[in-house]
Amino acid sequence: MQSFRTELENPLVEQDIIDLDKKIRLFREGVIHEEKFRSLRLARGVYGQRQPGVQMVRIKLPFGRVTFRQFLRIADISDEYASSNLHLTTRQDIQIHYVSLDRTPELWAKLSEDDITLREACGNTVRNVTSSPAAGIDPKEPFDVSPYAQATFAYFLRNPICQEMGRKFKIAFSSSEDDTAFSYIHDLGFIPKINAAGERGFRVLFAGGLGAQPVLAHLVHDFLHEDQVIPYIESTLRVFDRYGERNNRNKARFKFLVQKLGLDEVLRLIDEERTANKVKTYKIDREVVADPALPATQADNPAPIADEAHYQAWLKTNVFEQKQPGFYGVYLKILKGDIPTAQARELVEAIRPYAADEMRITQNQGLLLKYVRAEYLSHLYVALHRLGYTALGFDSLADITTCPGTDTCNLGISNSMTLAAVLEDLVYQEYPEFIYDKQLKVKISGCMNSCGQHGLAEIGFHGSSLKAAGKVVPAVQVMLGGGTVGDGIGRVAERVIKVPSKRATDVLRVVLNDYRAERTGTENFHTYYDRQGKDYFYRLLKPLADLSTLQPEEFVDWGHEETFETAIGVGECAGVMIDLVATLLLESEEKLGWSEASLQQGAWADAIYHAYAVFVGSAKALLLDKAVNSSTQAGVIREFDERYVQTGEIELTGSFSELVLQINKNEPSEVFAKQYFTLAVDFLNQVRTKREAVVQS
Missing domain, CATH: 3.30.413.10 (Sulfite Reductase Hemoprotein, domain 1)
Structure with a gap:
């Protein structure tokens, strides 16, 4: 086993990394079933991608906060272990691709040196908390x-x-x-x-x-x-x-x-x-997120600007005055959310003299720089412009959110990344006035699962397919009318029509031309859409759905040269389950060990919950022997009473439900934790005995 000592020497992080390394070896040796191993690695940020034999690694950055040092560390990791690219996500994470499974523990250990985690970035867990x-x-x-x-x-x-x-x-x-x-x-x-x-x-x-x-x-x-x-x-x-x-x-x-x-x-x-609950009240430390370090740069004179009109438009669309007087936030529009690592390093060096040492990843796959003084804005603009990061219209129609689609995702049906770039270019070339409209968004997903958030866009597309002339045609489902209203009120976009993917550009033209011509005064898109109604847009776009006019190039998806084929793999966004009896019993034994360790640490609530998992997991294992696969933990508890306790096959004092659900009738005290643990030990022993008898019969 490798040694994973981190600079932080955090025993929890170190144990996570050691466990991942151990489980990879057991998986390679055939000890851990493939599906069970999948759930283990997903909870540690390691996600299978479309290409066989390599992984996507999702790096969890709470509320999108990342320091310059962390950003550079991730770039170094991507160079050493991945494809030298950083992909910013809609949940404020960073993803890297084409990683060897066997190298993920070593990768994680190096990330942890700068307080970066992979833990629970994927899988059936609480995902990254966004803000x-x-x-x-x-x-x-x-x-x-x-x-x-x-x-x-x-x-x-x-x-x-x-x-x-x-x-x-x-x-x-x-x-x-x-x-x-x-x-x-x-x-x-x-x-x-x-x-x-x-x-x-x-x-x-x-x-x-x-x-x-x-x-x-x-x-x-x-x-x-x-x-x-x-x-x-x-x-x-x-x-x-x-x-x-x-x-x-x-x-x-x-x-x-x-x-x-x-x-x-x-x-x-x-x-x-x-x-x-472990806690009945929890006071938040309001100082837990420290203020970022500000630059020490002195700028007496503004920097010379080559294109004053572009600079003024950039100030209008990408810059805002903070609540802190004299400081400005600056948004960077990142095409497709992708930053090559070489550019990532140049970017940090360019902004370091002018912005605070903290960036925030945005939900539309951009970056926010903070605490830029007014006198530094021209200098920052020049530095960013040199690198190509002063594209106008942050969070506008020209700032399109997209998931990776068929580039790397198993579930991708059609290409979304190239389509996003094409549509952004269309807006800049044909509808430049919309770069100032932040109430109108385009969002794209490669499939219906909405990783690109197409369902909350005024104009959304998700990947699909059609059949024509005996062949499959790459297509997009057009969604209209979604978006944010405010204060917790939102709108879900409606499915209007499906058209070949190569006609998405025409869909956007038709909708925008009609919006320009038909809206009244300053009417926003939501009001305009509601006034016209879904059927109006179906009829407006119906000519684009005519498959009798298909051209040869329309059988080829955006960003591809070969004829389109749907090739959907097994998605891993939610993790998987495996209900093998032996595996469940082994897991119960492992969780009993965790419960005992929590007792020794005085973590009563954790000890109780681990013991609860022992009850449920052990009961589920025996139920599988009767071909009963209940879909919820509550169902497991109910079915176990009916199939084992009421029939007398397992003898308990009272019902299994009464035994297990003591968990939500008692405070998480030391006395109850120890009592509940002892009951879990006794129950697991009974289950083992019963299981051995079944196997031998």
Whole structure:
């Protein structure tokens, strides 16, 4: 086994890396089943990509915050282990591609030297906690939400309650009512408020999501006190873990649990779960996110500008005055979210003299620079322009969000990256006035799963296919009318029509030409779309869906030379499950060890939850012997009572439900933790005995 000592010498991080290395070896030796191993590596940020034999590694950056040193470290890692490119994501992460599985532990160890983690960047876990990129400097914010996002990230990282859920869980903090973190499409979304007493709190949005079946979040709190944010999330996750679907991944997101049980019942269960929470109140350290170091540069005179008109347009579309007087935030539009590592290094050196030592990755795959003094703006512009990073129209129609699509993703149906570049160029060339419109967005996904967030765009496209002349044609589903309204209210785009991919440019032209001609006064796109209605746009675009006029080049996707074929692999966004009896029992034994270790550390709540996992995992193992594969933990508990306790095959004092669900009837005290652990030991021994008898019979 390799030695993974980090500069931080964080024992938890070190153990994570050692465990990953060990499990890779066991997988190579055939000890760990492929599907089980997949779930293990996903929870450690290692994701299979479209090309066989290599991995995408997702680097988790809480609320998109990254220092210059961290950014350079990631560039070095991409050069050494990946493809010398950094891909910025819509969840404020950085992804690198074409990584050898066997080198991922070593890669992680080197990242950890600069306090960077891969843990829970993928898989059935709490994904990266996002926030508005301008949090902390937003002139409209009641207060900085960055410390709350950081506290949420830290509290739930490695937390037993959310390590093996049925699906992923997404949390976002917006900085103001503008809702630039899109609270309305998250499992939990938070918008900051200050009440009449001057207290901090949040408007809470609940059980939203995009994907193939988008759902707008429910408003469940107008004002939740800041000290209740962490407890509320904890209770919610505990309910999702117990009652969430685990067999059918297409129905396993939190939004489907709310649809199944009803909002009132889910809220009741959350309230019931509070008793078992590790914390009943959690005070956020407002100073946990330190102010970034400011540059020491002195600039007495403005830098000479070669194109004054372009500079003034850049100031208007990419620069804003911070809430801190005398300082400005500067947005960088990054085409397709891709930064080659050589340019990443040049970029850091270019901005270091003029901006604070902290960048934020934005939800539209750009970068935000902070604390630029007014007298430095011209110097920064010149430095950025030299590198090609002064493209106009940040967060406008010309700033298109896209997922990697068929470039690297297993689920990609059609190319989205090249299409994004083509559409951006079209806007610049034919509709330059729209670079000033930040209420009109184009977003593209390579498939219906909405990684490019097409469902919350005014104009969205997702990859699809059509059949014509006995061949498959690359296509896009056109979506219209989505977007952010504000303060937790959003709109899901409607499916209007499907057209060949090569006609997406014409779709954009037709829609924009009509919008220019038909809108009244300053009418925004939402009002214009609602006034015209979905059928109006179907009829407007119907000629573009005519397959009788297909040209040979339309059978070839954007960015390709060969005739299009659909080649969809197995997606890994949500992780996988494996229900082999022996594997489940081995996992239960491992979790019993974790419970005992938590007891020794005095971590009573963690010990209890690990013991709970022992009960459920062991019971599920025996149920598989009866060909019963319950889709939820609550179902496992119920089925075990019916199949084993009520039949007398397993003898318990009382029901299995009463035994296991002591977990949410008791405070996480030392006494209860030790008692519950002992009961879990006894139960696992009974299950082992029963299993041995079944095997031998």
